[in-house]
Amino acid sequence: MSAVADPGSGSPLHRALQLSEEALCLSNPNPRVGCVIVSPDGRVIGEGHTQAAGGPHAEVMALRMAQREGHDTRGATAYVTLEPCSHHGRTPPCCDALIGAGIARVVVASLDPNPRVAGRGIERLRIAGVAVDRLDHDDPLAQAVRELNIGFFSRMLRGRPWVRLKAAISLDGRTALASGESQWITGEAARLDGHAWRARACAVLTGVGTVRDDNPRLDARLPGLTRQPHLVVVDSRLETPATARLFEHAHGGLPRQRWIYHALPDGTPKAEPLAGLATLVARPGERQKVDLQTMMEDLGRREVNELHVEAGHKLNGSLLAADLVDEWLVYCAPVLLGDAAIGLSAWRGPTTLAAAPRLRWLDVVPLGVDVRLRARDPARTAFLNTLRRPTPP
16 A cells, blocks of 8 residues: 555654754755664664755665664665655755665655656655555645645745745734834744744745835844845835845855845846845836736745745735735734834735635744734645645555
8 A cells, every 4th residue: 555654653754754843944945854764673773854955865864874873774664754856956866875775665754746756756666676655645744744844845836935924013913113113022032933933934025115114134043053044125116225234144154145026127227236235036017016926936936935024014915915925923912002003914905804814823822921823724735735646556
């Protein structure tokens, strides 16, 4: 049979999932994958997770550990959270590494959505005589693998990033005073958690209004990071100041790419002050605004998996109006700012309650004096059901 049940929290696959979580802020734009190798007599002889892009994948890391410690991998079973790759990308195929190491069986939690793999990894292993089993699509561990890699699955199956909109609000739903003052609505614990969500994203998105008003750097300021999220600015008329802090070195001196999306014609003189500071991308839409849909498609081509939005109410409203927000990440503080303060978005919304979008809570987490709320419409993940396909016998 091609599908198996995960035996529980103490299983090698569950351990592989734990290992994959260690790649959370490391492996972008590659998926977060973990691997555990078990000898024929039931001993764990190798473990690993995917490294930074261009580095070894989880399977190779686990095989290297086994070799380093003098273990024989012939006849062993490899437990992998995602179907081993079968193509030459930044690294050679992991299928070949497993076959060459004499692995007798591979257990896979989830199929790989990458069309260059998409069942071919399993097929390649089976042709080489390796037994392959995988979890059922609805197995909780398979679901957890997809959730951990929701951005990668989105990019592969929808051609665009998973868009997570972050906001810090007062109890009455305001994000800033009428003067624009917003630092700080939430406390230190909430802000630290926000940096962790930045760190796991491929890129952070903001608008030119936020750049002008707050002059943020929008990097992830956490210890031990080895990569920074790229930066995306929506700036229809190229009004981003060349002196903006977002052009400064990111925390830790780590490199990052900067893309500014605008709606002006190619060769505009307004591009000259910014040309050496960021990649300028023209995506003109209606009313001389950036076409947000084609911008998302372009970001998908640039290998952005998770897009973390930290913008003002106008861009938030435009993203909502374009139906591009997949998930909400909201930090709510027990403070009241009043009716004159600025709201979460400029989206006009429905005219009836029946037409209002109904979201589902993912989690509600206390953070110091504040609360983190995470929600989404379950229909946003319907694209994952396209993975419900049989693997070759």
